[in-house]
Amino acid sequence: MTAPTIEVAFTGRHGSFALDVAFTAPGRGVTAIFGPSGCGKTTVLRCIAGLTRLAGSCRVAGETWQDAATFRPPHRRPVGYVFQEASLFPHLSVRANLLYGVRGRMPADAAIRFDDVVDLLGLSPLLSRAPHNLSGGERQRVAIGRALLSQPRLLLMDEPLSALDRDTKDEILPFLERLHLALSLPVLYVTHDMREVERLADHLVLMRAGRVLAAGPLAALQSDPALPLATARDAAVGLDAVVTAVDAAYGLATLAVAGGTFIVPAGAGTAIGERRRLRIAAGDVSLAREPPGPSTILNVLETRILTAQTGGDEVTAVLGLGRDGAGARILARVTRRSFERLGLAEGMAVYAQIKSVALAPGAR
Amino acid sequence: MTTEISTAVRLTLQLAAVTTLVLILVGTPLAWWLARSRRWWAEVVAAIVALPLVLPPTVLGFYLLLLLGPSGPGGLLAGLWGARTLAFTFEGLVIGSVIYSMPFVVQPIRNAFLAMGERPLEVAATLRASPLRAFWTVAVPLARPGFLTGAVLGFAHTVGEFGVVLMIGGNIPGETKVLSVAIYDYVETLQWREANLLAAGMVAFAFLVILAVTLVDRHVGRVRE
Numbered sequence: 313m314t315a316p317t318i319e320v321a322f323t324g325r326h327g328s329f330a331l332d333v334a335f336t337a338p339g340r341g342v343t344a345i346f347g348p349s350g351c352g353k354t355t356v357l358r359c360i361a362g363l364t365r366l367a368g369s370c371r372v373a374g375e376t377w378q379d380a381a382t383f384r385p386p387h388r389r390p391v392g393y394v395f396q397e398a399s400l401f402p403h404l405s406v407r408a409n410l411l412y413g414v415r416g417r418m419p420a421d422a423a424i425r426f427d428d429v430v431d432l433l434g435l436s437p438l439l440s441r442a443p444h445n446l447s448g449g450e451r452q453r454v455a456i457g458r459a460l461l462s463q464p465r466l467l468l469m470d471e472p473l474s475a476l477d478r479d480t481k482d483e484i485l486p487f488l489e490r491l492h493l494a495l496s497l498p499v500l501y502v503t504h505d506m507r508e509v510e511r512l513a514d515h516l517v518l519m520r521a522g523r524v525l526a527a528g529p530l531a532a533l534q535s536d537p538a539l540p541l542a543t544a545r546d547a548a549v550g551l552d553a554v555v556t557a558v559d560a561a562y563g564l565a566t567l568a569v570a571g572g573t574f575i576v577p578a579g580a581g582t583a584i585g586e587r588r589r590l591r592i593a594a595g596d597v598s599l600a601r602e603p604p605g606p607s608t609i610l611n612v613l614e615t616r617i618l619t620a621q622t623g624g625d626e627v628t629a630v631l632g633l634g635r636d637g638a639g640a641r642i643l644a645r646v647t648r649r650s651f652e653r654l655g656l657a658e659g660m661a662v663y664a665q666i667k668s669v670a671l672a673p674g675a676r
Numbered sequence: 677m678t679t680e681i682s683t684a685v686r687l688t689l690q691l692a693a694v695t696t697l698v699l700i701l702v703g704t705p706l707a708w709w710l711a712r713s714r715r716w717w718a719e720v721v722a723a724i725v726a727l728p729l730v731l732p733p734t735v736l737g738f739y740l741l742l743l744l745g746p747s748g749p750g751g752l753l754a755g756l757w758g759a760r761t762l763a764f765t766f767e768g769l770v771i772g773s774v775i776y777s778m779p780f781v782v783q784p785i786r787n788a789f790l791a792m793g794e795r796p797l798e799v800a801a802t803l804r805a806s807p808l809r810a811f812w813t814v815a816v817p818l819a820r821p822g823f824l825t826g827a828v829l830g831f832a833h834t835v836g837e838f839g840v841v842l843m844i845g846g847n848i849p850g851e852t853k854v855l856s857v858a859i860y861d862y863v864e865t866l867q868w869r870e871a872n873l874l875a876a877g878m879v880a881f882a883f884l885v886i887l888a889v890t891l892v893d894r895h896v897g898r899v900r901e
Contacts, residue, residue: 363798386801387810393802399795403817412813413803462803 317373318343318466318498322359324366326352331366331522337515339373342492342499344509344530347519353502356519357468360500361393362386372466392459394469398451400443406454407439413462422463424495429457432494433487449480453487460495467499473508488512489672506541510550510591511672535630535641537619542643543628547594549642550672555586564610567671571632571639575610576671589672594628594643596667601654603663611666615642617658620651627651631664642666681874683850684858691766691854692834695773699781699830700823702774707782707822708811711789722786726779736776737843744768744844769845769852773834780829788822789815821893828889832882 317339323332331352337343345353358364362377363386370378377384392413400409410426411417418426430436433453443451452472459467472488473481485508492499492512503509509516509530516533518525518541526539534541534549541547553567558578565578567588574590582588604612616637620629625648633639644664656662710722728736741763744750750762750771762768796818800810816823838856845852847861855874862871 361802363801386798387804387806389802390804391802393799395795395799397795399799401796401799401814401818403820412800412805458803468802 318360318500319371320356320360320368322356322366322368322370324368326355326366326522329522331355333519333522333524335517335524335527337498337500337517337527339498340496341514342501342512343515343517344513345500345502345517345519346506346509346513347504349504351519352522353504353519354470357393357470357500357502360466361391361468362389363393390463390465392462392464392467394452394456394459394467394472396471396475398443398448398455400446400451400454400458402443404443405439406435406441406443406446409443409454410435410439410458410461412458418461419463422461424460424463424497426461428494429460432490433457447480448476449483452476452480452484456487456491460491460497464497467497469499469501471502471504474503474505485511506544506546506548510548511589531641535643537621537628537630542594542630543621543623547628547643547645549592549594551590551592551640551642553588553590555582555584555588558582558584565671569633569640571634571637572613572615574613574666574669576669578671591670591672592642592666593668593670594645596669597631597642597644598665598667599629599644599646599650599654599656600663600665601656601660604665607665609665609667611669613664613666614661615664616661617656620656620658622648622651625649627656629656631662635661637661680849681858681870684853684855684874685877687766687850687853688835688855691769691773692831694770695777695834696781696827696831698770698774699777700827703778703781703785703826703830704823707785708789708815710782711786725782728776729779733776733837733839734843737772737840740768740772740775740840740844744771763844764846764848764852766851769841769854772840772844773837776837776840777830777833780833781826784822784825784829785819786822788819791822792818824889824893828885832885835878835881 318337321334325331327350333352333356345356347353355364359366359368360370362384365383368378376382377389401412404412408416414422433456435453435457438446438450438454446454456472473484476484489511501512513530515528516530517527518533518539526533526536531549531551533539536542551569553569553574555565556568556573557566559565563577564575565582567574567576567590576590613633614635615631615633618630618632618637618641620627627646627648629644629646631642631644633642642664706725710718742748744762746761750768751760754760754762759765762771792815796814797810800814805813836856838860841852841854841857847853847857855878859871859874862874
C-alpha cells in the first residue's frame, strides 16, 4: 500500500447534524466514500474542492489546501469534480466544454491528453454536438472527460451515476473501470450504491450520520465483522485475483488469491497474468467439516473460521483462506441451525463450498 | 416642421441609446451583486432600485429636479464644466432616465443570474476559472436572455418616458424635447397630423425592435464550437 497522501479533517454543522470527519486516503486508486443518503458524503467532497467551507484541514500530495491559516479558493485547487448531474455548459459545444479547463487549448505537455480521453470515454462522435442533444449517459461521459482534461491531481466524483437509469449506469461503469486502469490519478468516489463500490473501489471510507465509521482497503472492511457491511443482506467480498490458468475447452479460468484458487467461467480473451476482481457473496458460501464428495460445485476451499457472529437465525462467519486461515478473507452466511448442528466454532478448519463466483468484467 | 420631428426622433434615440448603455454598465454589476449577496440589506437595495416601478413619475421627477438643480449635487457637478445646473439639459435627462429605467434593466438581469443557480459557477471554479473568468465566460453568456430583455425594456421605457422628462427636462428643442413630449405638444396645439405621424412611427418602431431582438437572439443563441 502506498503512503496516504490525501488527509482531510472537517468539522461543522451539516443540515440537522454535526459533521465530524477525518480520514486519509492513498495517493492512487479509487477510494469510495460510502454511506446512506444525507450522511454528509457530498459535503466532505465539496469541502475538499473548496466549494463549501467548514473548519478543518485538507492536505493533498504534500500541499496544504486548507488549515487554520490557509484556505485555497476552489479555482486554485487542482481537482477535477464530477457532479451528480453532468452540468455541462449549455452554451458551449462538447469540444468547448472539454477544453474549458485548459482555456480552449491543450498545453503541449499535458499529462492527460485530449485524444486519450476522447478514446477512453468514446466521445469522438459527440465533439461538435451541443449538450442539449446528448443523452444522459453521454452528458455524464463528457462531464467526466471535462474534469479529466483540466489536468487534475485528484479526481472527485459525487455520485456520478445516481441520476442515471440502470441501463445507462451499465453503459458508463465500464468506462469508469477503464479510467481506473488507464490513469494513476487518485479518485475519491462518493456513492450510496454498494454495487459501484464493489466494481470500482480499492479503498473505502464508510460514513454514517456525519462521521467516519471506518476507512481502509475494501476487502478488509467488507469482511470486518464489527462493521455493518459484513452483516448486510447483500454482503459480499471483492478479491483482486490473478489469472494463473485458462481452460479454453471448458471456458474456465483459474484465479489465485492469497491462500487459495478459484475456478471461474471466463469470457474469451482472458489471458494468464491478468488481474481481475472476484465477487463472492456471503449467501453463496456454505460450510462443511469434511471434504465434500463429488459435486457440481467447482470451488471448494480449505478455510478457517476467524469469527462468527449470530444475528437472528443466521450466522455470518468470516473465513480466512488456507488451512491456517492466513489468506484472503471471505464471508459465509449460514443458518444458525446448521452452524450448531455441525458444531462449528471460531478457530475451526472448515471447507467452504462456493456456489458461484462472479468475475467483474474487464481486466483490472 | 419636418426638421422639428426629426430632431425629436434623433434626440429620443440618442437618449435611449446612451441610457441603455449606461444602464447595462451600471446595472450588470448591481444585478450580479443583488443576485449573489446574502446580506439582508441587499433586499433593501433591491427595493430602492424597484421604487420607480411604483412611484408616480412626477414624484420621481420632483426629487430629481431638486437633485439636479443649482442647489443640489447636480448643480455642483455641473459647476465642474462651468454650467449652473443639470436640470433642463441632455445630461440631466440621461441621469433621470437611468434612475427611472433602472428596474427594467436590473431585474431581468438579476433574475437571469438567479435562474442559472450556483452550479455553473461551481463547475467553472473546479475547472480552474477565476471568478472573473467564470463571470465573463459562463455567467454572462448564460444570462444572455436577461441582458436582451433588460436592454429592450430599458430602451423602450426610455423612449416612452414622459412625466420625468417634463419635470426635469422641460421642452427645449434639440436638448430635451423628446418624442413623447413632442406628441403631447402637437396634440395641445391641435396638430393632429404630426401627432399621428409620430405616434404611428413609435408603434412601428417598437414592433421592429422587439422583432429584431428576437431574431438576433435566435441567431446568437446557437452553441459555439
